Amino acid sequence: MRNKPLPSGEVVLFPGEKRSPQATKTTPIIRLRNVTKSFNSGATRIEALNDISLDIHRGVIFGVIGLSGAGKSTLIRCINMLEKPDCGEIEVAGQQMTRLSESELMVARRRIGMIFQHFNLLSSRTVAGNVAFPLEIAGFDKRSIRARVRELLELVGLADRADAYPTQLSGGQKQRVGIARALANEPDVLLSDEATSALDPETTLQVLHLLRDISRRMGLTIVMITHEMGVIREICDQVAVIDGGRLVEVGDTARVFTRPQSPVTRRLLRGQMEAEIPAELLKRETHPGCKLVKLSFLGEVAEKPVMAELVRHVAVTPNILYGRIDRLQDRPWGTLIVELAGEPEDVEKGLLYLKNVGVDVDVLGNGNTNANHSASQGR
Ligand SMILES: Nc1ncnc2c1ncn2[C@@H]1O[C@H](COP(=O)(O)OP(=O)(O)OP(=O)(O)O)[C@@H](O)[C@H]1O
Numbered sequence: 242m243r244n245k246p247l248p249s250g251e252v253v254l255f256p257g258e259k260r261s262p263q264a265t266k267t268t269p270i271i272r273l274r275n276v277t278k279s280f281n282s283g284a285t286r287i288e289a290l291n292d293i294s295l296d297i298h299r300g301v302i303f304g305v306i307g308l309s310g311a312g313k314s315t316l317i318r319c320i321n322m323l324e325k326p327d328c329g330e331i332e333v334a335g336q337q338m339t340r341l342s343e344s345e346l347m348v349a350r351r352r353i354g355m356i357f358q359h360f361n362l363l364s365s366r367t368v369a370g371n372v373a374f375p376l377e378i379a380g381f382d383k384r385s386i387r388a389r390v391r392e393l394l395e396l397v398g399l400a401d402r403a404d405a406y407p408t409q410l411s412g413g414q415k416q417r418v419g420i421a422r423a424l425a426n427e428p429d430v431l432l433s434d435e436a437t438s439a440l441d442p443e444t445t446l447q448v449l450h451l452l453r454d455i456s457r458r459m460g461l462t463i464v465m466i467t468h469e470m471g472v473i474r475e476i477c478d479q480v481a482v483i484d485g486g487r488l489v490e491v492g493d494t495a496r497v498f499t500r501p502q503s504p505v506t507r508r509l510l511r512g513q514m515e516a517e518i519p520a521e522l523l524k525r526e527t528h529p530g531c532k533l534v535k536l537s538f539l540g541e542v543a544e545k546p547v548m549a550e551l552v553r554h555v556a557v558t559p560n561i562l563y564g565r566i567d568r569l570q571d572r573p574w575g576t577l578i579v580e581l582a583g584e585p586e587d588v589e590k591g592l593l594y595l596k597n598v599g600v601d602v603d604v605l606g607n608g609n610t611n612a613n614h615s616a617s618q619g620r
């Protein structure tokens with residue numbers, strides 16, 4: 242079981258899955274190296290971040306999840322140096338943030354947009370005035386500000402509310418203004434700290450899809466802090482899990498959902514599909530000569546008659562005990578719990594066949610050699 246910080250930036254790909262084109266670019270846009278941050282609270286010292294190393298690649302929507310107090314906000318505030326780490330290195334778009342002077346930091350922060358749970362809009366300014374604000378600070382002339390504000394409000398679907406005041410807007414509309422304002426200076430990176438936590442589920446989805454579309458269209462890197470796995474599942478390409486200021490897991494969202502490594506991740510996944518498989522099935526004793534396996538089908542392979550083909554190619558009998566189909570981002574994701582019966586070598590051939598066609602195979606019982614497997618960890 243892996244329950245300690247992983248080597249920085251390690252990303253485990255789902256079998257058969259291809260890395261998104263953005264994620265294959267080599268130089269990360271955000272690099273954290275051994276970042277540590279503590280606070281003094283009265284007589285006690287709180288280690289908010291402990292030796293965090295992380296790589297985030299350009300164009301990726303990167304989720305950071307953890308329980309309350311895990312250190313998520315501290316982490317995101319270190320990226321734009323609103324919090325200064327005690328030690329460690331933070332690089333954003335090629336700049337060593339920890340080595341910049343205050344005035345250099347002010348300029349560097351223009352390349353890093355941020356959105357917040359409670360929107361942080363200026364109530365005395367209109368929608369257009371809020372979006373114009375960072376452009377005014379950056380010293381643009383009035384005409385280009387007007388043109389840019391119009392463009393941004395169109396992007397977030399609020400062109401017709403330019404003259405409204407924040408109190409006249411719904412939560413979702415306020416967050417759209419927050420997004421437009423954060424994008425005003427064409428940032429390399431958008432940081433989002435619980436940006437949908439104050440919104441109802443439907444508005445949350447609309448805002449998440451807007452962020453995803455903007456990211457895909459502009460190649461914008463987004464770091465999403467959240468305590469909800471649903472947010473990660475909906476739009477994040479990759480996810481890091483932090484607990485007690487430590488990085489406990491990092492990887493592609495599909496892998497983290499199908500094969501969570503740390504107990505904290507499994508706890509956060511409760512209520513999501515992974516944890517809804519009846520526990521007694523995962524612990525089921527298998528008959529001699531059988532193997533109990535969890536099969537995950539993601540993307541194209543979820544639409545193919547894989548089990549029928551398995552039986553045609555290999556002398557095994559699959560007994561399907563459980564099945565469901567969900568969606569992970571916009572891809573179908575099937576899960577089957579199957580008992581595979583046959584001669585031991587045929588069962589092995591069957592497992593190999595499944596892996597080769599792109600199914601993720603997790604052996605749950607009988608002859609299990611997977612030290613990480615979920616049932617053995619007393620989920
Ligand atoms: N300015 C501060 N002074 C003292 N302690 C702080 C400060 N900021 C954060 N902390 C402490 O650091 C730890 C991490 O806090 P942080 O706000 O990063 O957590 P979080 O994961 O964002 O939590 P939440 O989900 O509740 O927002 C907590 O124990 C918190 O009390």
Ligand SMILES: [Mg+2]
Nearest residue numbers: 313314315434
């Ligand atoms: Mg927080």
